[in-house]
Each structure stands twice: as C-alpha cells, then as structure tokens.
Amino acid sequence: MGALTLANRIVMAPMTRNRARPDGVPDALMVEYYAARADAGLIVAEGAWPCAEGQAYCRQPGIATDAHVAGWRGVVDAVHARGARIVLQIMHSGRIGSSRIKPEGVETVAPSAIRAHGQIHTDAAGMQDFDMPREMTQDDIGHAIDAHRMAAVRARAAGFDGVELHCTSGYLPMQFMYSETNRRADEYGGDAPARVRFAVGCLKAMADAVGANRVGFRVNPGNTFNDARDEDSAATHEALLRQAAPLGLAYLHVMRAPVSDIDAFALARKYFPGRLILNDGFDPESAERAIAGGEGEAVSFARHFIGNPDLVRRMRMGLPLAKFDRRTLYTPGPAGYTDYPAAA
Secondary structure (H helix, E strand, C coil), rough: CCCCCCCCCCEEEECCCCCCCCCCCCHHHHHHHHHHCCCCCCEEEEEECCHHHHHCCCCECCCCCCHHHHHHHHHHHHHHHCCCCEEEEEECCCCCCCCCCCCCCCCCEEEECCCCEEEEECCCCCCEEEECCCCCCCCHHHHHHHHHHHHHHHHHHCCEEEEEEECCCCCCCHHHHHHCCCCCCCCCCHHHHHHHHHHHHHHHHHHHHHHHEEEEEEEECCCCCCCCHHHHHHHHEEEEEEEHHHCCCCCEEECCCCCCCCCCCHHHHHCCCCCEEEEEECHHHHHHHHCCCCHHHCEECHHHHCCCHHHHHHHHHHCCCCCCHHHHCCCCCCCCCCCCCCCC
C-alpha cells in the first residue's frame, strides 16, 4: 500500500480507547496494548488530535507536542519490533467536544456556528452538552490545515510509517463535507465539490509533508454519528473521492455504509483507483470472501481486536474469538484494555 509493505492483509482499525495521560501523551499501558496486537499486517493507531482545538475526549492522545512524539515513539518501536507496520490516524474533532476537556482558553471551532445535539463525558464534570462552536475564519481554516501537515511531520518523527486522515464520525472534515453542518458562503461551502475542499486540503498538506504514498484516509458514506447530517451523502463522498483520486495516496479505508441505499465499497471502487481497506461487520470467513472476490486489498477489524490480542493467530488456526466487555471500552487503566488473554 504505497510505501507500506504489509506482512498480511489483516488490519487493526483505529479505536478511541481513552488510555493516554491527561495531557494526551501515550504511556507504557498504550505500548503494551499495541505491541500485543502487532501480528496485524497494519495497525491504524487511534485518532490523535493535531492541535488543542481538535481534542474531543478525555485521555485522548495527541500529536501536537514533542512530548506526544516521544510517547508515541515507544508505541511505534514496540510494534515495529514485532514486524507490523503502523500509521497514525489524525483526528480534529471540530465542534465535538467540551471546554471542560480542552485546556483553558482553547475554543471549540467548526465550519459554521451550529451546536451538535448530544452530550460528551468529561472527567471533570460528568456528562456535558457539546460546546457551541465559533465559525472558523479563513485564517482558522489555514491554521487547521497546517496543523494536519505538522501532525503528519510529527507522526513520522515518532517513527510511524504513515498517517490516516479521519474523514468520518462527525468530526471536522465531515463537518465541512456535510450540508447540514456547513452553511458557509465562501469557497469552503456551497455544493459538494466546495464542501470537500477542506478535507482535500488536509490530504494535500499531509502528502506534501511526508509523501502521498504514506497518506491514507477513512470514509463512511451515510454516517450520522455525532449529529452529522447531509442532503446526499453518496454524492458528497463521490466528490471527495474524485478530488482525492489524483493525489496518489497509499490507500482508502472505507467503512460499510450504515444505510441500505448506499454501497460504500462499490462507491469506493468506482471513484478511487488506489488500494482499499474494507471495514465494519466482517468475521474471518466474510473477510476471506471479500479479499478473494477482489472487493479490496485488506480488511480491518476493530471489535475483534479488543478481546483478541492474538486475532491473527486465531484466524489462521480457526480458533474461537473471545468477546469483549463494553463497560471498559473507555475507562482508565488496564482492565478491559491489556488484560485480555491470548488463546491457549
């Protein structure tokens, strides 16, 4: 996949697990977690914020400081020692977040001043409504794109093999892409080709910084997570894929659409000429059929990797897959994170 040569076609999908230090620095617990799963051909490490404005969650890792780089270097070195490749997902949350999570004085910004419906957990004050965001100026947009460029540079400094832009789940790139969260009247708003300009600008900046063959991106047509609404999600994603196609990127990570009227995999194959990583709802058998049928070059797994650190071995040997505990998905500490055993 671009500059990445994988040992197998099994990918660990990015999953926010909220185990970093309060300042977003990965620690020894995260090193242990990722190293245990490094039989995967590729690990896409969880979404890291590229700047303070982009932090969404408590204990979410960042890639904005030298301390972040040093913390991630321990993760990367441990993964490389076991033979896997690893890329970092860059995730700017935009309007999804709370002032009780970000450092004091850091604003919540978005394409338009439209508050997301819903709440978010804060360690300081429990569940809180999402912030009312400030509409981004042209300077803000330029700074955000540059933050993605610098995040890619820092990721490479930490040893990551590449980076992945998070273009789904209601975070900043999708907020620009979707018609109900982007009411701008400038060149970043209006029709779909204009609304995808921010995401494409981030991809170009990241590609210019570290090489297009080390940059991927993740999409999920039809996604409505975090109050994301669009008049025609399929057409919006077509516009994004058309503009991203000539960039020579390493891969497209595409999730199965959550709605029946969109075939996300077919959309990706039609408009993106590069390598595809397929995601969502796969088990070993359906993944094998998808690869054999030429639907994509690799398949990523999220939930199965939580309870099965040795997922690759279990798949190869036909061993049963363990379940995971939903109650400990986002809680601090090793419980439900590093204490799942390998199969006997």
